[in-house]
Amino acid sequence: MDFTYGIVVPHYNSLSGLSRLLRSIPVRDDIQVIVVDDNSTERFEPQKIEQEFPMHNITFSTNDSGVKGAGSSRNIGIELLNSRYTLFADADDFYCEGAFELLDSVMNNEDIVYFSPTSQCDVTGDSSDRHFLYANLVSSYLAEKNEEIKYHFAVPWSKVYATDFIQRNRLYFDQVIASNDVMFSLVSGRKACHIAAYTTPIYCVTRGQGTLTVNFKPEVMKSRYLVEMNRINYINKHQINTEVMSLYKIIKNFRHVMTAAEHLHAAKLLFAGEITLLPARTYYYLKNPRALIARISKKRDSISSQRYQA
Structure with missing residues (x-):
């Protein structure tokens, strides 16, 4: 593997969010970023992103699977991974300061490592409650070794996966328009033999207008x-x-x-x-x-x- 960390990012009409995410990722030779555009209706120009972030190791791809959605885009990103560990991020979220220094100190060949996330409301800029469920799962696991964390931490972010674990178990996301990550998280949790959890946040999930989480069509x-x-x-x-x-x-x-x-x-x-x-x-x-x-x-x-x- 050429990289220590590979970060898979599906993108759709969120250039400002993507820039914020990339700014939160340190410039390091051992971090690979894979951005898969999900056929944005707004013009997506990778060359402009490369100009803004010339020192990042960014690979760009397009969801040409014929099935629109973050799941299809993440699957394309998985195929492009060349890293020891895999992280998933949404283009409108960002990493906490010191996240990768923390990963350097705690990663120890586990299948999955869970971290308590934090959250932010992009409407007001205030803290949000979107992370509470996942933070509680981490706390419960650390206090009681409660393995509900493996089955109810239903999002792919704020975790780190061993890339070999993903590839060996042929883990892929559902190609659906919503909840593409639920079965990925459940199946990977069931198959994981070695897990760990930490309360220190590495990831901030945001809640903004028009996102899929508040789409009830x-x-x-x-x-x-x-x-x-x-x-x-x-x-x-x-x-x-x-x-x-x-x-x-x-x-x-x-x-x-x-x-x-x-x-x-x-x-x-x-x-x-x-x-x-x-x-x-x-x-x-x-x-x-x-x-x-x-x-x-x-x-x-x-x-x-x-x-x-x-």
């Missing part, structure tokens, strides 16, 4: 629903001991895009014991009403998703 929600069905099937097929989806959340999240047959299928999953009626957290809140009040208060103080609509 029917085709996007249908994609998320189908991926969730695949996830439920995989967990049950491989008898993974982890918290499963609930009927309540399936109906709440996807009822507008589910057919009558799909509603019936969800009921069958419940009776087969493959999903639960209510989220596991519900029973915790019934026993701890103060925690529920605190959560509602925190949610009320956070920025509404409507603020992020394009």
Whole structure:
């Protein structure tokens, strides 16, 4: 391998974000950056990026797979990797100061190393709550060796993978318009034999207007629903001991895009014991009403998703 770290970045109409990301990556001979443009409708000119970042080792490619989406773009990036370790970044996020110096000191041939991320609201510039779930998973793993981190850290960023682990297990992202990373994260977590976790953040995930995370169009929600069905099937097929989806959340999240047959299928999953009626957290809140009040208060103080609509 010619590089220590390879960073795969899918890009779509986010040149300013991409510049911010690249500025957060130190100039080092052992860092490879692979930018895969997902057929941006805004003009994408790699030569201008090379002029702005002449000392970075950047490889440019285009998603010519015929299937649009970050998943297809990430898969192209995986094929171009020439590094010992692999990181995935979104073009509108950035790395924390000192991230790669930290990696130099802690990486020790694990299959996956998880880091608590931080987050930022690009609407206001304030801190965001988007990282809370992943930070809690890291804390729980360190405190209790709770392996839920392997099955619920459903994003590819704020992790470092051994490139050989990805290649040996033929890990690829789903070629779908939304939730392309969910099965990649689940399957890689199941297959990982050696993992580690650290609370020091290396990655800042942002939340801005018009991003996919706040896109609730029917085709996007249908994609998320189908991926969730695949996830439920995989967990049950491989008898993974982890918290499963609930009927309540399936109906709440996807009822507008589910057919009558799909509603019936969800009921069958419940009776087969493959999903639960209510989220596991519900029973915790019934026993701890103060925690529920605190959560509602925190949610009320956070920025509404409507603020992020394009």
